Amino acid sequence: MKSKTGYLALSLAVAVAMYSCNSEKHQDNTTSNSALSTDFIPVNAEDVELPIGYPGSIEGQDNVEIKAQVTGYLEAVYVKEGQYVNRGQLLFKINPSVYNQQVNNNQAALKAAMASQSSAKLEMDKLKPLVEGNVVSEMQLKIAQANYQAASAQVAQAQASLLSSKINAGFTYIKAPVSGYIGRIPSRIGSLIAPSDPSPMTTLSNISNINVYFSMNEADFIRYNKSLISYGNKSKKVEIILPDGETYPYKGNLEAASGNFDRNTASIQMKAVFQNPDRLLRAGGTVRVMVYHNVNNVIKIPKTAVKDIQDKYFVYKLGQQNKVQMVAIEVSGETPQDYFVSSGIEAGDKIAINRMDGLTDGAAVLPKVISNHKLVIHSKKD
Numbered sequence: 001m002k003s004k005t006g007y008l009a010l011s012l013a014v015a016v017a018m019y020s021c022n023s024e025k026h027q028d029n030t031t032s033n034s035a036l037s038t039d040f041i042p043v044n045a046e047d048v049e050l051p052i053g054y055p056g057s058i059e060g061q062d063n064v065e066i067k068a069q070v071t072g073y074l075e076a077v078y079v080k081e082g083q084y085v086n087r088g089q090l091l092f093k094i095n096p097s098v099y100n101q102q103v104n105n106n107q108a109a110l111k112a113a114m115a116s117q118s119s120a121k122l123e124m125d126k127l128k129p130l131v132e133g134n135v136v137s138e139m140q141l142k143i144a145q146a147n148y149q150a151a152s153a154q155v156a157q158a159q160a161s162l163l164s165s166k167i168n169a170g171f172t173y174i175k176a177p178v179s180g181y182i183g184r185i186p187s188r189i190g191s192l193i194a195p196s197d198p199s200p201m202t203t204l205s206n207i208s209n210i211n212v213y214f215s216m217n218e219a220d221f222i223r224y225n226k227s228l229i230s231y232g233n234k235s236k237k238v239e240i241i242l243p244d245g246e247t248y249p250y251k252g253n254l255e256a257a258s259g260n261f262d263r264n265t266a267s268i269q270m271k272a273v274f275q276n277p278d279r280l281l282r283a284g285g286t287v288r289v290m291v292y293h294n295v296n297n298v299i300k301i302p303k304t305a306v307k308d309i310q311d312k313y314f315v316y317k318l319g320q321q322n323k324v325q326m327v328a329i330e331v332s333g334e335t336p337q338d339y340f341v342s343s344g345i346e347a348g349d350k351i352a353i354n355r356m357d358g359l360t361d362g363a364a365v366l367p368k369v370i371s372n373h374k375l376v377i378h379s380k381k382d
Contacts (some may be wrong), residue, residue, distance in 0.1 A: 028142060034222035035364040040318050040350040043369060045299050049237070050333050055273070056240065060205035060283040062178045068201060069171040070094060071194040073278040074187055079183050082281075085176045085204070092174040092201060094193055099169035106165045110158035112291040116125070117151035124148045180206035205283040210276045212240060213257055214289045215267040227294045238272045249276050255293065299341040305353045306339055315345060316352040316359050318367055324352060326361035 019206035058205065062330040079091050082305065085230045183203035187193060216224070238252040257271035271290055272283070281287075306329070307314045313331050316324040329344030350369060352359060359365070 003268075009025070011279065035322070035366045036325075036355050036358055037052045038316075038352050038359065038365040038367055040369050041353055042369065043299055043301065043345050043347055043351060044348045045297040045347040047294065047296050048298045048340070050298065051290045051292050052241075052333065053241070054214040054216060054270075054289045054291065056212040056287050056289040058113045058158040058281055058283055058287060059211045059213065060180060060207040061209040061211065062180065062204075062206035062281060063303055064204045064206075065176055065200035066141060066173065066174065066178075066202045066204055067178075067197065068092075068193040068195055070099065071100065071169050072096070072172060074191045074193050076375040077185065077187075077189060079182050079185075081182055081200075083182045083200075085179065085182060087176055087179045088127060090173060091176055091182070092203070094172040094174070096172035097166065099172055103162065103169050106162035110155065110162050110343060113151070113154040113158040116157045118149070120144070120148035120151040124374070153246070156246050159324045172177050174201070176204060177207070178204060180204045181279075185309060194212060201330075201375070207276050207279055207282060209276050210281050210283070212252070212272040212274065212287060212289055214270055214272070215265065216270050216291070219269055220291075220293075221261075224291060224293055231300045237292045239290040239292075242276065242289060244356065248274065248281075272273065272358070299345065299347065300338050301341060301345075301351060302338055302353060303334075304356070305351050307356050317345060318350040318352070318365070321364075322367055323362055323364050324359055326359075329375055 028156060053148045074092060075095045076093040077091075078093070079085055079089075085091065096113055124141070124147070127136060127144050128140045132140050166377075181204070183205065184200055185202045238254045240248045240252065242248055252272040252274040255271045257270065258269040261268045301315070305314075306313055307326075313329050314326050315329055317327045319325045327344050329339075329343045331339045332342040333340040350367070352365070353370070355365075
C-alpha cells in the first residue's frame with residue numbers, strides 16, 4: 001500500500017514539474033512573439049551650433065519720406081505706387097509759374113545792380129587821375145569808391161536772390177534722392193502741396209540691402225558674446241526664416257543697433273544686415289531671425305524619437321531585459337529635425353527611434369542598435 005502511495009506521489013510531482021516547464025516555455029514564447037522589433041540609437045553629447053529664433057521686422061537700407069520744399073499746386077505725378085525708381089528720376093511736378101516769375105524778377109534786379117556797379121566804377125576811375133592832379137579833393141574819390149563798393153554789394157545780393165529763386169524753381173520738380181520702391185501717394189493732381197504738410201507726398205525705400213531689427217534678451221546676448229569670444233567670432237552667422245517657412249538663401253551679418261539695454265524690457269536692440277539682390281524682401285515685412293550659438297556637450301536627438309503628450313516630451317529608453325522605460329525629457333531648443341535635451345537622458349543611453357505609437361512603459365522589445373546614425377542640424381523654419 002505504501003509502495004502504491006509513493007508511486008502516485010512521484011507521478012504527481014513529475015506531472016507538476018512538466019506542466020511548470022511547459023508553462024514557462026509557453027510564456028517565453030508568448031513574450032518573444034509580443035516583443036516589438038525596435039530600432040535604437042545611442043545618445044551622444046556633442047558640440048553644436050544652437051539656433052535661437054527671434055521675431056524681426058524689415059526696414060530698407062534707406063527709408064526716405066518725400067516732402068515738398070516749396071508751396072504750390074501739384075501739376076503732375078510721374079510714378080505709380082509700388083513702382084521701382086532710380087536715383088534722380090522725376091517723381092512729381094509742382095506748378096512752377098510763381099517761382100519762374102521770381103527768377104525773371106531777380107534776373108532783372110541783377111542786371112540793374114550790375115549797371116549801377118558799372119556806373120559807380122566809371123565815376124571812381126574818372127576821379128582817380130583828377131585827384132592825382134589835385135583837380136578834385138581826395139574826399140570825392142573816397143565817396144566814389146564807397147559808392148562802387150555799395151553797388152558791388154547790391155550785385156552780390158541780386159546774384160544770391162537769383163540763385164535762391166532758381167533753387168526754389170528747381171524744387172518744383174521733385175526727384176528721387178535714392179533708388180527704391182515708391183510707397184503710397186495720397187496727394188492727387190490739383191492738390192495744394194506745402195512743406196508744412198504732416199504727411200509726405202510718398203515714401204521711398206531702398207532695399208538693395210535690408211536691415212532686420214529684433215530684440216535679444218540679456219541672457220542670450222551674454223551667451224552669444226561668450227560664444228564669439230570662445231570661437232574667435234566664428235559663430236557670427238545669422239539666417240532668417242521667411243513667413244512661408246523657407247530659409248532665406250543669403251546669410252546676414254549681426255550688428256548691435258543699440259549700445260544699451262532697455263531698462264523696461266531687459267533687452268537690447270539688434271540689427272541683422274542682409275543683401276537683397278532679388279528684391280524679395282520689402283520694408284515693413286516680418287521674418288524670424290535665427291542666431292547661432294556655439295554650445296559644448298549638448299545632447300541632440302531626432303524628433304522621431306520623441307513622443308509629445310500634452311506639451312510634455314517623452315522618449316523610450318532601453319532598459320534591462322530588453323524592456324523600455326518611458327522617460328520625460330526637458331527640451332532647451334530645436335531645429336526642424338532635432339531636439340536639444342537639457343535633462344532626462346544622458347550620453348550612453350539608448351532611445352527608440354521608431355514604433356513610438358506601439359511602445360508602452362515596460363514593454364518588451366527586440367532591440368536593434370543603430371550605431372552610425374547621423375543627425376544633421378538644419379535651420380528652424382517655424
